[in-house]
Amino acid sequence: xxxxxxxxxxxxxxxxxxxFWAEALGYRVxxxxxxxxxxxxxxEAMGVxxxxxxxxxxxxxxxxxxxxxxxxxxxxxxxxxxxxxxxLRAAPGLEGDARMAALxxxxxxxxxxxxxxxERHEPAPPLGFGHIIMTDPEGNEFCLD
Numbered sequence: 001x002x003x004x005x006x007x008x009x010x011x012x013x014x015x016x017x018x019x020f021w022a023e024a025l026g027y028r029v030x031x032x033x034x035x036x037x038x039x040x041x042x043x044e045a046m047g048v049x050x051x052x053x054x055x056x057x058x059x060x061x062x063x064x065x066x067x068x069x070x071x072x073x074x075x076x077x078x079x080x081x082x083x084x085x086x087x088l089r090a091a092p093g094l095e096g097d098a099r100m101a102a103l104x105x106x107x108x109x110x111x112x113x114x115x116x117x118x119e120r121h122e123p124a125p126p127l128g129f130g131h132i133i134m135t136d137p138e139g140n141e142f143c144l145d
């Protein structure tokens with residue numbers, strides 16, 4: 001039986017990291033529960049104190065196709081290289097110079113939203129199509145592929 005998948009990020013600032021990943025993925029912050037116009041209203045009604053209202057955030061694919069992204073506050077900072085990371089398919093179907101130009105354009109766009117460019121890997125046929133390693137604003141690695 002297939003399972004739904006949720007991807008979870010640990011974070012120092014869930015709201016800020018959610019804003020970055022919403023931009024990177026074309027996602028949106030999950031709507032508050034029915035009957036509330038905002039998450040602040042919902043959290044107030046639930047009795048969540050103001051200092052705890054940035055403990056978590058969730059993103060959803062507006063088309064309903066992609067997995068939910070959950071971002072939770074943790075006290076410790078990032079410790080080491082991620083063993084699992086996201087590949088953002090920024091140049092599907094493209095090859096060579098056209099592929100790398102599309103990846104460069106996406107890298108530039110995401111840097112403007114807080115990402116850091118780490119390293120470019122050039123195409124190396126027959127199996128290496130080229131990619132760019134990046135980090136999100138909290139240092140989590142991801143690739144533009």
